[in-house]
Amino acid sequence: MGHPSQVTLKTAFTVCFAVLAVVALAVLIIKAEVALILTGIAALLAVALDHLVAMLERARLKRGLAITLVLSALLIALTTMALLVIPSAIAQGQELTTQVPSLIDEFRASSFFQRLESRFHIVEQLERKGRDSTELATGALPPLLWAVTGVFSLVGAGVTVAFLVVFMLVFGPGLVQRLLSQALPERRARYERVLDKVYTATGGYLAGLTFICTINATLTTTFLAIIGMPFFLPLGIASGFSSMVPYAGPIVAGGLITLLTLATAGTWKAMAVLIYFLLYGQLEGNVLAPLIFRRTVHVNPLLTLFAVVFFAELAGIIGAVLAVPLMATGQIIVRELLLVRQEKLGARVPPPPPPL
Template identity: 35%
Template sequence: MGGQEPRADAEGRAATGRGSRRADLRSLRVAIVYILLAVAAYQVSGWLFHHIRDFLGMLFLAWLASVTIEPVVDRLERTGMRRGLGTGLVLFGTIVFAIGFIAIFGALLAEQLAQLLGALPDALTRVTDWANRKFGTDFATGKDLINITPETVRDLAEKYTPGVLGVVSTLVGVIFQAATVLLFVFYMSAQGPQLRRTISSWFPARQQKVIASVWEISVDKAGGYVVSRVILAAFSAVATGIFFLIIGVPYWLPLAIWTGVVSQFIPTLGTYLAIGLPAVIAAAAQPLDAVWVILFGTAYQQIENYILHPRITSRTVSIHPAVAFGSVIVGASLFGAIGALVSVPVVAVIQAIVETYGHRYELVQEVDGGPDRAAGSDDDDENRDGE
C-alpha cells in the first residue's frame, strides 16, 4: 500500500500537468484566433474607410451645412411654418442666390480668372527682376521658379484635359455629388428633432440629457462658426474688391474673392496668403500699388480683429491657431478638401463639449507661482547664509 500512494500521487501530478498543458494550448489557440480576427477587422476597416471616404466627407459637409441653416429653419418653424417647408425654402433661397451671383459676376469672374492665370508667370518675372535691380539680389526669375512656359501649358492641357466623354462624366459626377449633399442637408435639417429623439431613445434618461446638450452645443458652435466665417469673408471680399477697384489693381474680382475666402478659412497662414497674391499682381503692374495693397491689408486686419471679429464671433468658440491649423492638416489627410473644410468646426464642437463637461483644477503653488517661488527660494538661501 505504501508503494501505491507515491505512484498515485505521481500519476495525479502527471494528469494535472497534461490538463494544464491542454488548457495552455487552448488559451494559445484562442489568443491566436483573436489576434487573427483583430488583424482581419483592421484590414476590413481600412478597406471600408478607403472606399467610403468620399461619402463620409460628403456626409460631414452635409451635417455642417445643416447645422449652419438650423437657426434660420428654427426661426421659420416658430412662425408656424412646417420644418420641411422651411428647410426647402432656405435651400431654395441659397441656390437662387448662388445662381444670381454667377449670372451677374460669372462671366467677369471667369474672364478675369483666366487672364490672371495667364499673366501670373510674367507678373512673377517682373517682380523678381525689379527686386534684383532694386536690392542687388540674384533671385531666380518667376518663370524659373514655377517653370511654366507656353509649351508647358500646352503639354499640361493635352495631358490633363479630358475629352468630351470625360467632361460629360465629370459634370454628371459633380451634379450627383451636389444632389447627394443637398439631399442629406435637407433630411438632416428637416428631420433633425426626430433624429435626435431616435438617437436619445436608445439611452437611459440621464444620457438623454447629455445627448440633447451635445446636440445643442454642436448646432450652436459649429453653425455659429461657419456663419461667422462666411460673414467675415463677405466683409473682407467686398472691402478688398472696392479698394482694388479704386486703385486700379487688375483682376480685382477674383483677387477679392481669394482674399475673403483664404483669410477666413485657412487658419494662421491664410492672412498672409490672402494678401500676398494681390500684392504680387499689383507689384507687377505698379510697384507702389503693392505697398498700398499691403497697407490696406494690414489696416483691415486690425479693424477685423478689434471691431468686426469680436462682434460677429461673440457666440462662437475660440480655437487656438495651432489647433486650427493642425486640424486642417489632419482633415485634409483623411478626407481631402472636404475634410479641410469641416475640420475646424468639428474641432470647435469637440472643444466646446470638453469645456462644458470637463473639470479643471486649480494649479498648485509649485506650478503656478514659478517666479514667486524662485524669489522665495533666493530669500531662503540668503537667510541660511546669514545664519
C-alpha cells in the first residue's frame, strides 16, 4: 500500500490562494499602471520638497507655513522659467519641426545613407511598417483629435500629480506615523530606520539628479549657442532632461544632437558636438554620477544600468527615471532582511563554554 499524502487540504488551499493573490496583484498592477506611475512621480516630488520643508521646520517655522513657502517658491521658479525660456524654446522647436522634412531628404541623399540603404533596405522596411500602421489605424480618431486628447491627458496628469504632492506633504507624515504605531514595539525601531534610510537616499538622489540635469542643460545650451547651432535652446533643454535616465540618457541625446548638427550645420560642427558629448559623458559618468549614486543611494553602477533597462521595459521613460530610487529602496530592504536573518542565526548559536 502506498503512503498517504503528506499534503493536507489546508496546505493545498493556502497554495492556491497564494497563487490567486499573486495573479490578482499582477493584473491590478497592469490595469493601474498609469495611476501607479503618477503616484510614484508624486511621491518622489513630495520627498524632494519635504527635505526643504524639514529644513524650514528646523528654523522654527510651523509645517503649514513651511509647506506654503516651499510650494510658493516652486511656483515662482516654474513661472519665471516659463516666461523666460519656454517661449524661445517653443519658437526654435517649431522652426526645427518645419525643417524636419528637408533634413530627412538631405539625409536620404547623403552617401552614408545610400550605403546603408543598399545593404539593409531601410526605406522599404519603413514603408512596409507604415502600411501596416495605416491598416491598423483604420477608423481611428483624426490626428488633430489625437493631439487634443494628448494635451488634455498631459494637463490632467500634471494636475493630478500636483494635488497628490500637496496632499502627501500635508498628510503624509501623519499617515506614516499612524502606520508605524500599529507595528509591534520591538519592530517599530527597525521600520523607522528603514524608512529613514529610504527617505535620505531618495532625497539625496533627487537633489543630485536636479544638479546634474541643470549642469547638463546649461553646458550643452551654452556650447551649442557658441558654435552657432540654430536650435540650441530646445536641444540644450532636451539634453538636460536626458540626464534623468542615468548613463543611457545622455548617450542617446548626444547621438541624436550630433546627427542633427551633421544635417544642419555640417561635418566640422558635428565633430565638435561629438567631442563635446564625449567629454561631458566622461564628466557625468566618472565625476557627477558616482558622487550621487554611490554617496547618496549607494547603488553600484552596474545594478543601476540593469534597473534602468528593466524598469524602462516595464514603464517606458518614466520607469527609467524611477529606476534608481526603486533599486535603492529594494537594496535597503534586502540588506535589512539579511541583517534580520543574521541576528536570528546568531541567536541560535549556543554561547561558547566558560573556560576551565
